[in-house]
Amino acid sequence: MALEKNPSTQPTFSIARALQIALPIVVLTITAGYLARQAVSATGPGPAPDGQVDYRAIGAIPVSEDGRVKPLDTVARNALLQISGKQSMVDEMLLESEDKNEADRSAIRWLTEILTGRPEARDRAVFRIDDPELLGLIGKTQDDGKYFSINDLAPAAAEIQEQSIAASQKDDEDQTRFEKHLLELAHKVNLYRQLASGLRPHLIPPDSAEQDWEPLWTAASGTGMRINDAASRRAGWATWRDVLIAFQDGNAAEINDAVQAQLALKEGLARQDVRKAEFEQWFNAFRPFALGIALYTFAGVLALLTLMLRPVLGPGWYRSLWATGTGVLALTLVLHTGALIVRMWLQGRPPVTNLYSSAIFIGWGTVLFALVTELFSRLGIASLASSIVGVATLFIAHNLAMDGDTMGVMQAVLDSNFWLGTHVITITLGYAAVFLAGFLAILYIVLGMFTPLLDKKSARLLSGMVYGVTCFALLYSFVGTVLGGIWADQSWGRFWGWDPKENGAIMIVLITAIILHARWGNLLKDRGIMVLAVSGNIITAWSWFGTNLLEVGLHSYGFMDGAMQSLAWFCFSQLMIMGVALAVPTRFWWSFRPGKAKRQKTASLAGQLVT
């Protein structure tokens, strides 16, 4: 704001000036237009042409799974993601002569084949197997590819079953790598079987409010597959039977009619559930977090350009480029915020309920803090740091999604929106602030040591940013930690139990307190503060992930299996950065070389802004 008041920055009209104003507007419009197009195309191509099965309508069928009502589309995506690690299959057979939109929805095609008992389902190569020993067990080698069908696994089914039962009886820490992979595969096969045998999802809606959803096959109540006995059954049994019959005949028009009849049962369900399920299908196709990864990358590149081109750009172009990058970041944050709000509405919960949503929320918090910081500093550095964190956290979230439904139900003791909304939010914002400070510090070290870009004034600004963000990190971590204690006191009468997660939280409070005391007492110069801020990354990563890994004893499916290694690599990289920063005295840093100040004066950002 101060800039506009300064008369020297009010240039007269020129073509260059017009272009400078146009650049951010054009880029932002194009980006927003791209998002709008994605949003529209996520609503689907409209009714399927004659002679084709309307898979979108099948995906819209509301079902109940893992304690909540969701569209069949979500069940398909989650199951396929868990089994194959991809939301759309690579199977060539399925992609034949299909347009792109159809290919995107191959998850629902795959699930439909399974649910309707089509034989080709058993040939879909969806099970991902990397472990050579495991490949040996099913009589394959790495030359046969990574993906296998249930028919490929069938000859070894008994073997898999037997060995995995033996493995599951061992303590987690005694399991070999092969046994862990075997258990993972057995889990996937089990999921497939549940889908194929009608145990999952619960397909048959209740006829009245007193009833609950029913799966096709309920062993306990003895209703197993007596689907032809329609008279005594719920309406859903008859309509689903018609769907199955239609699929056996294979007539597309017949199938579509049967599916429409099944969809018509929505009228009997709670209005809210139906509306959510409808919206969720669109949300799945829109994939806002995948778009977020792309847009954060774009914003990061723009911020990097702003930073790199600073010495050669005039003030007008610099501001224009800065506004473009910051604008794209802000637009992505709007997308991110919208997606968070949709998730909150779908789930009826505060935004953070599990590890997946914590990753998404940390990215959001970091970008939010960074934008505020960016408005103060206008260096592009906060934008760069936060877009890195944004991409990284959304990527982590994407991998965590392989563990199943990301909007799963909460354990009884965690079922408190008040505490989820206060304790969990504040503590997660604390994580976000520490990560922002840590990545700003990394940029300080990298820019200072390897580039001439960090002149004295931007170094001071940057160090002030790290300080300010750390203050907020302490505030949020402390309040969040204590709120957690209060929740525990309210729930089981013990304020502080020294459990690993609590210890992780208090470690974050301690590191931020150390940084702030060191700065207040002038005990460390900027370099030392930056090194400590980077160590904050390690501690936060530890208390976010490491403690979970300790608690689950490394036993978990999918991504978490390799998470310990990723965490170790992350800590190692941070230690390297800290080590290099400590080992090289500042007078050897490119930006801080003695005698550099004079030459650099014209290139200084601060100089740019006011000249």
Next chain:
Amino acid sequence: MTASSRLAIKIGALAVLTVPFILLAVELQVRRSMGDGGFFLLLSLAGVAILPAAYAAREWLSSLRITIALLATGLVLIFVGTLAQTAVGIWVAINDYFRSLWVMVPLDIFREALWPQATETIPGSFPMPGGFLIMGLLIINLIAAHSVRYKVKATGQKFYLGVALTLVSVVLFGLTVGIPDLSKAIQQDVILMLGIWTVPMALGTVATVMLFSSRKAGIVLIHAGLVLMLVGEFVTGLAAEEGQVAIPEFGGSNYIYDIREAELAFVTPLSSGKERHVVIPRSMLVRSADEAKPIEHPELPVSVRVDRYMANSTPVPEGPNPDDPSSIHWSVAEEEPYDGLDENVDHPSAVISLIRDGRVIGRHTVSAYSIVDPIEVQINGQPWRAYLRFKRTPLEYTLQLSDFRADKFTGTETARNYSSDLHLVDAQGQKRDVFVKMNQPLRHDGKAFYQQNFFQASTNLNTGTFLQTADNPGSWIPYMSCVIVTVGLCAQFGASLLRYGRRTAAKGIGN
């Protein structure tokens, strides 16, 4: 204001600060007759004794370098302690690392936590200061820092007004937790608590700003809240009591039991229809076993000699029951006690001899396992039943369970909620319905009853509920310290932000 009156106020304030510690220590000393209480009494007295020395060295003691060194040591200790928890169990690690003065850290915990598959153990260990030592030193460092760097700036009227406001604020805070009904109400409703505390908190903040500069007021509040929190941790560690209540459906219970303590109970019916319970605590049983000396009690018709005490045991079938051949007679075998992981419970047993007139009249096995039959004897025509059990604390009221529910989410094994429909029957027979569920405890008689778990009785299909109980006189302390520290943090950072904003606005960005 003269220097001497300032000194008098300082000494008075210090004395007032020390009094609650000494009172607490004395109270615990009387109540527990041994253990931590005596230690802290000594520590408090020593603290008073070394105050003059500490005052002389306050410049050095207040060093920020010491602060940072202590915080960093604490950070390392917590990390190492967390790893140790996975290796030796949560409770053992808490006592060794966090509630200790000193700890020897075995290097092997790093391998155990990070590479559990490795079979070779790493020899060696290194010493570290424990949690109590670090916390104690931090408090000393903090107090020294305040005596050196955060002097009261206000003089004259402003000073007296500031002191008066501080007192009013402390008294108001005290009243909210001192009046039983109010204290109960605010602990049940956090929002109400925050609302009520707004007044004393605002007064306290104004007072701090008056006494110190606005620049330092935030820090003073933060540190005051932190000291309060550490005090709360001490109070909890020493005075809080946890226990359990188990109530079968359609049954009732009028006692709390503690699975970490055992006692030998002799029970006889009274003519009034009630029962008399004479109990011998675990410590006396263990001593009797060690010294082979019988235990006498004026209310017991026999003396008891413990021949063998087993801290943990497992039930062993011994063949058919001589009285009822269709059932099994159970005995016990000794087991290694567990390492303190809380899901495992030690079940103690003992072999005891009952002695009357210097003659052993029976030798029996008693056990905390209920399947081991209690001793039934007739002495002077009076029937007695004797058995080992987890230590009970009687309640003056009975909790009856009419229904327990465990709701699950449709199609999952995930619990949605556990809840218990209870009746609280007081000593006069007045009945009141209470409902306890997860995150919604019953608060009564200074205790809180939390829904914890449920059990399925093995003999029939009845379910029952487990309630966790907590009796912590200092449970409000963390709440209050959280409020104070949060206000302090916001004041401190808010003030910095305002100053920064003003500076940048005055200068323009980048100047």
